[in-house]
Amino acid sequence: MAGECLPARRENREIKVRKSAGWLPWHDFLTVTGQNDYPHGFTNELIFYQFMEATGAEIVVRCLAEEGVEFVFGYPGGAVLNIYDEIFKQNKFKHVLVRHEQAAVHAADAYARSTGRVGVALVTSGPGVTNAVTGIATAYMDSIPIVVVTGQVPTPAIGLDAFQEVDTVGITRPCVKHNFLVKDVKDLAATMKKAFIIAATGRPGPVVVDVPKDVTYHTTDFEYPATVEMRSYSPVVKGHSGQMKRAVQMLLEAKRPMIYAGGGVVLGDASEQLAELTRLLGFPITNTLMGLGGYPATDRQNLGMLGMHGTYEANMAMQHSDVLLAVGARFDDRVIGNPAHFAREQRRIIHIDVDPSSISKRVKVDVPIVGDVKNVLTDMLALLKQAKEKPDVAALNAWWTQIELWRSKNCLKYNRNSPIIKPQYVVEKLWEVTKGDAYVTSDVGQHQMWAAQYYKFDKPRRWINSGGLGTMGVGLPYAMGVQLAFPDAQVACITGESSIQMNIQELSTCKQYRIPVKVVTLNNRYMGMVRQWQEFFYGSRYAESYMESLPDFVKLAEAYGHVGMRIDKPEDVEAALKEAFSPALKERMVFMDFQTDQTENVFPMVEGGKGLSEMILAEEL
Amino acid sequence: MSRRHIISLLMENEAGALSRVAGLFSARAYNIESLTVAPTEDATLSRMTIVTVGSEDIIEQITKQLNKLVDVIKVMDLTEGSHIERELMLVKLRAMGADREEIKRTADIFRGNIIDVTESTYTIELTGAGSKLDAFLEAIDSAFILETVRTGASGIGRGERSLKI
Ligand SMILES: Cc1cc2nc3c(=O)[nH]c(=O)nc-3n(C[C@H](O)[C@H](O)[C@H](O)COP(=O)(O)OP(=O)(O)OC[C@H]3O[C@@H](n4cnc5c(N)ncnc54)[C@H](O)[C@@H]3O)c2cc1C
Ligand SMILES: Cc1ncc(C[n+]2csc(CCOP(=O)(O)OP(=O)(O)O)c2C)c(N)n1
Numbered sequence: 001m002a003g004e005c006l007p008a009r010r011e012n013r014e015i016k017v018r019k020s021a022g023w024l025p026w027h028d029f030l031t032v033t034g035q036n037d038y039p040h041g042f043t044n045e046l047i048f049y050q051f052m053e054a055t056g057a058e059i060v061v062r063c064l065a066e067e068g069v070e071f072v073f074g075y076p077g078g079a080v081l082n083i084y085d086e087i088f089k090q091n092k093f094k095h096v097l098v099r100h101e102q103a104a105v106h107a108a109d110a111y112a113r114s115t116g117r118v119g120v121a122l123v124t125s126g127p128g129v130t131n132a133v134t135g136i137a138t139a140y141m142d143s144i145p146i147v148v149v150t151g152q153v154p155t156p157a158i159g160l161d162a163f164q165e166v167d168t169v170g171i172t173r174p175c176v177k178h179n180f181l182v183k184d185v186k187d188l189a190a191t192m193k194k195a196f197i198i199a200a201t202g203r204p205g206p207v208v209v210d211v212p213k214d215v216t217y218h219t220t221d222f223e224y225p226a227t228v229e230m231r232s233y234s235p236v237v238k239g240h241s242g243q244m245k246r247a248v249q250m251l252l253e254a255k256r257p258m259i260y261a262g263g264g265v266v267l268g269d270a271s272e273q274l275a276e277l278t279r280l281l282g283f284p285i286t287n288t289l290m291g292l293g294g295y296p297a298t299d300r301q302n303l304g305m306l307g308m309h310g311t312y313e314a315n316m317a318m319q320h321s322d323v324l325l326a327v328g329a330r331f332d333d334r335v336i337g338n339p340a341h342f343a344r345e346q347r348r349i350i351h352i353d354v355d356p357s358s359i360s361k362r363v364k365v366d367v368p369i370v371g372d373v374k375n376v377l378t379d380m381l382a383l384l385k386q387a388k389e390k391p392d393v394a395a396l397n398a399w400w401t402q403i404e405l406w407r408s409k410n411c412l413k414y415n416r417n418s419p420i421i422k423p424q425y426v427v428e429k430l431w432e433v434t435k436g437d438a439y440v441t442s443d444v445g446q447h448q449m450w451a452a453q454y455y456k457f458d459k460p461r462r463w464i465n466s467g468g469l470g471t472m473g474v475g476l477p478y479a480m481g482v483q484l485a486f487p488d489a490q491v492a493c494i495t496g497e498s499s500i501q502m503n504i505q506e507l508s509t510c511k512q513y514r515i516p517v518k519v520v521t522l523n524n525r526y527m528g529m530v531r532q533w534q535e536f537f538y539g540s541r542y543a544e545s546y547m548e549s550l551p552d553f554v555k556l557a558e559a560y561g562h563v564g565m566r567i568d569k570p571e572d573v574e575a576a577l578k579e580a581f582s583p584a585l586k587e588r589m590v591f592m593d594f595q596t597d598q599t600e601n602v603f604p605m606v607e608g609g610k611g612l613s614e615m616i617l618a619e620e621l
Numbered sequence: 622m623s624r625r626h627i628i629s630l631l632m633e634n635e636a637g638a639l640s641r642v643a644g645l646f647s648a649r650a651y652n653i654e655s656l657t658v659a660p661t662e663d664a665t666l667s668r669m670t671i672v673t674v675g676s677e678d679i680i681e682q683i684t685k686q687l688n689k690l691v692d693v694i695k696v697m698d699l700t701e702g703s704h705i706e707r708e709l710m711l712v713k714l715r716a717m718g719a720d721r722e723e724i725k726r727t728a729d730i731f732r733g734n735i736i737d738v739t740e741s742t743y744t745i746e747l748t749g750a751g752s753k754l755d756a757f758l759e760a761i762d763s764a765f766i767l768e769t770v771r772t773g774a775s776g777i778g779r780g781e782r783s784l785k786i
């Protein structure tokens with residue numbers, strides 16, 4: 001019976017070669033070094049080899065160790081075998097073998113989202129890279145710092161349609177912050193350093209380092225630079241003092257102020273500064289989907305999420321504010337609705353963002369402040385404390401009275417007496433059972449919106465989801481990345497029966513590494529988000545949105561060696577969650593299949609093309 | 622209101638840098654009227670001139686997005702100040718009999734040089750702003766034109782206005 005891992009054979013063939021130097025025909029070279037998956041046609045090429053300090057593969061591995069990388073999420077293949085061989089020989093970081101390269105990148109991305117450190121993925125050339133692209137684009141859209149090392153065919157083979165060759169730099173160019181093709185092993189260490197710097201600084205983002213196979217066995221002196229100069233790269237850090245003064249002045253003059261805080265607050269680790277500023281001013285605040293947790297959700301000043309599925313009070317306050325402070329948020333189309341409608345009301349806008357191109361892109365701004373949000377907020381706090389003027393209390397009181405009126409609509413209410421499980425109820429109970437202290441990942445769809453609306457995040461980096469690209473399938477690999485980073489934390493993946501199937505194979509990875517994530521499937525047998533649009537805008541013609549032939553998720557979980565639960569009745573929801581998070585199952589991966597109301601919709605909702613204040617509310621239907 | 626802008630930039634002279642700029646323009650659906658690039662006196666730097674058309678908002682985004690590219694060192698919108706714009710054009714013309722004199726006269730008026738002559742053709746070299754080159758082509762009977770090749774505009778600021786690192 002198969003099932004046992006073969007014993008490793010530790011023989012070092014390359015030692016023999018290492019001692020000499022000189023010219024070798026390509027063919028012999030590949031034979032000697034054990035490379036046999038090279039493309040044909042190079043047998044007459046001569047290659048100079050002089051073995052010195054380290055091979056390219058060693059350099060990659062040592063750079064990762066120098067960066068303090070804890071986990072590399074990856075999948076091997078021909079082009080990266082030398083790198084894998086070096087991984088085998090080291091113990092500085094742990095390699096996590098996923099079951100699909102997309103999941104490797106998602107897991108690295110979630111590691112970065114939850115820890116604030118750079119996530120790392122390693123994939124082979126060709127299909128390894130194309131599988132990784134969705135993960136890279138997902139990280140790109142949400143500005144997540146990751147470094148993806150990709151294998152490439154040997155440099156002499158590039159451009160010859162070699163086996164497993166794709167133009168990695170070309171394919172990934174539009175969805176990376178930057179990418180590199182390393183053609184010379186001498187450039188490898190500095191390139192790795194640059195990759196980490198670029199990924200993590202300024203507006204963060206994914207960086208791809210494409211390493212041809214021959215570069216991984218060429219050698220050079222290895223020294224990992226402490227830093228590298230890049231004359232073409234210098235993100236702005238400090239805000240402009242004049243602009244910040246104007247901003248503070250404007251805030252103090254406001255009658256109907258509003259703070260709109262986005263993912264930049266989380267990415268820039270500025271939630272403390274944001275909280276201090278917001279409390280000092282006494283202003284209402286709203287978070288974008290990406291900004292959740294950037295300001296405590298349970299705080300009275302927080303009006304909840306805004307946007308397409310934002311709360312009534314947040315969207316109304318946003319629309320009717322006279323001074324808007326946007327912090328690390330990019331006026332996304334899912335957030336402001338129709339920009340022409342948004343512009344109908346007069347308001348002055350202050351916009352803090354580290355990326356100048358985020359400012360005045362979709363909405364004209366009066367006071368742009370380019371800089372890192374933490375620095376800018378710290379400086380603005382100092383200015384505020386020095387200012388002689390104080391916020392206009394009378395105006396603020398009137399504004400809060402209005403806001404409370406909007407809030408009293410209780411726009412997130414739902415039927416609590418339903419005999420069918422309401423998805424909102426599951427999320428609320430999850431929040432209770434985990435005492436609001438879990439890391440929650442989600443997939444994409446209605447369940448994502450309910451997670452955002454009903455799990456009240458009080459801390460940053462707890463809510464891990466794909467906002468910009470909206471990638472179904474992220475939930476499970478995201479949960480893996482988070483759980484590995486925080487082995488003792490409660491990690492829940494709120495998902496749908498459709499999304500979970502997009503990376504279901506990762507249950508196997510969870511088994512191998514004993515990753516005890518808890519999957520909360522809100523199973524409505526539909527691509528609910530698609531079905532909702534079809535109900536509203538396509539005359540209830542549910543074209544291809546019904547998920548037929550679903551697997552028995554309980555058996556499936558068990559087949560992968562996990563615990564499966566199916567929950568059909570509202571009265572069983574709480575007990576199931578409690579059991580899943582009980583000490584007895586702390587070490588186990590638990591898959592909960594909640595059979596939820598198929599007809600439930602996400603409210604409030606701003607239809608495409610409509611204004612923010614033109615929401616459809618649950619009661620209106 | 623859309624206007625024509627000439628954007629100059631300095632970037633690392635590295636493989637792939639040009640495709641980052643070209644890719645940016647196509648991915649974000651910005652117009653490119655022309656794009657020229659060559660290394661500078663410092664071989665590690667390339668200088669690029671891009672002629673584009675767009676509203677103020679779009680041009681602002683274009684310069685911000687260009688600046689954001691990691692390989693790009695400096696960006697300048699030449700059309701924001703006084704500047705000089707030049708383009709080189711080579712035109713091959715059917716030139717026979719009496720037409721030869723006529724074509725030569727027109728070339729002289731436009732300060733063009735005849736740089737290749739055969740019994741039946743002239744090849745003329747012409748530099749100037751794009752509009753001057755257009756005017757030349759309009760002045761010549763289109764039936765004579767066998768081939769034209771233009772480099773696209775290069776631009777430089779006047780006086781002390783320079784794009785340097
Ligand atoms: C099904 C679905 C429904 C959605 N519905 C909604 C919705 O109702 N409401 C909603 O809000 N979103 C919704 N989204 C998400 C939406 O698509 C966007 O992803 C999201 O609104 C963007 O959030 P953000 O503006 O905070 O920007 P982010 O994408 O988080 O960008 C962060 C910004 O901060 C800047 N930044 C980064 N680091 C720093 C720093 N250190 N200092 C200063 N600035 C920094 C960046 O340059 C960038 O401009 C939905 C997504 C999906 C998939
Ligand atoms: C990879 C991918 N393909 C398609 C979509 C479009 N899409 C958005 S939500 C959704 C349905 C999600 O269904 P499910 O996971 O069951 O969640 P529900 O909406 O039912 O909660 C689809 C198909 C997407 N976001 N991502």
Ligand SMILES: [Mg+2]
Nearest residue numbers: 496497526528
């Ligand atoms: Mg569903």
